[in-house]
Amino acid sequence: MQNVFITATDTDAGKTFVACALIHGLVKSGNKVSAYKPIAAGCQQVGNSLVNEDAKLLSEFANCKQTINEVNPIALIEAIAPHIAAARINRTISIEEVAQGFEKVLSLQADINLTEGAGGWRLPLSITATKASFLSDFAIDTKQDVILVVNMKLGCLNHALLTYQAIIADGLNCVAWIANNASEQPMSNLSENIASLEQLLPMPKIALLSFYHDSAMSLHDKICAAASEIDLTPLLTK
Numbered sequence: 103m104q105n106v107f108i109t110a111t112d113t114d115a116g117k118t119f120v121a122c123a124l125i126h127g128l129v130k131s132g133n134k135v136s137a138y139k140p141i142a143a144g145c146q147q148v149g150n151s152l153v154n155e156d157a158k159l160l161s162e163f164a165n166c167k168q169t170i171n172e173v174n175p176i177a178l179i180e181a182i183a184p185h186i187a188a189a190r191i192n193r194t195i196s197i198e199e200v201a202q203g204f205e206k207v208l209s210l211q212a213d214i215n216l217t218e219g220a221g222g223w224r225l226p227l228s229i230t231a232t233k234a235s236f237l238s239d240f241a242i243d244t245k246q247d248v249i250l251v252v253n254m255k256l257g258c259l260n261h262a263l264l265t266y267q268a269i270i271a272d273g274l275n276c277v278a279w280i281a282n283n284a285s286e287q288p289m290s291n292l293s294e295n296i297a298s299l300e301q302l303l304p305m306p307k308i309a310l311l312s313f314y315h316d317s318a319m320s321l322h323d324k325i326c327a328a329a330s331e332i333d334l335t336p337l338l339t340k
């Protein structure tokens with residue numbers, strides 16, 4: 103089983119959009135694909151469950167019949183930094199909890215699992231006077247192959263390079279990157295910025311996704327259209 107971790111230069115960079123597009127492409131190529139969004143801050147109370155939109159979308163695209171709670175075990179109502187959202191309701195988030203949820207996902211024995219991070223690479227899970235733990239520790243412990251989503255906007259060269267360097271310093275393989283236009287107005291000198299990133303980042307760029315602004319198209323259809331723009335070769339040939 104291949105374990106892929108989707109990280110990004112920042113929050114709102116397009117991790118969910120890209121993860122769902124990747125899942126769609128992998129399912130269409132005949133793979134059994136599971137999804138994991140260990141931590142989500144920003145949920146709605148639906149009956150007894152806290153439901154996060156990212157987790158809902160991921161579970162719709164994956165083909166392992168996972169419950170929303172299996173996709174997203176740590177669900178927090180407030181859309182703020184997860185360790186702060188947890189502290190505000192007197193709970194803590196531990197790396198063990200993230201690992202336990204992942205064990206359940208592994209038991210599904212998919213061909214590929216895609217985990218969506220939260221925020222950027224070095225997302226704090228807990229901070230004490232003596233120790234801090236991060237979601238990247240989970241990626242390290244489980245030896246994930248990382249895909250970096252770069253939101254193409256001013257400042258992205260610095261964010262992309264620092265994120266790549268942190269992933270490599272953590273001993274992980276960054277297998278691909280995706281240039282995403284997550285907002286309607288494209289950044290100025292987009293092609294020059296992409297060319298610079300192609301020179302700075304050694305892994306392959308597997309997509310340049312345009313912003314899908316057609317208001318008549320559902321988000322689901324936009325994701326399916328984006329999927330056809332992604333070169334899945336680095337994932338399918340592993």
Ligand SMILES: Nc1ncnc2c1ncn2[C@@H]1O[C@H](COP(=O)(O)OP(=O)(O)OP(=O)(O)O)[C@@H](O)[C@H]1O
Binds near residue numbers: 284
């Ligand atoms: N290429 C694109 N075309 C159209 N809409 C996009 C594109 N990329 C992202 N979006 C939209 O931009 C918003 C942010 O994207 P997304 O939710 O995937 O980011 P994220 O990195 O997962 O954010 P978070 O850190 O909150 O999980 C969403 O509404 C998403 O549908």
Ligand SMILES: [Mg+2]
Binds near residue numbers: 117118119156218
């Ligand atoms: Mg998301």
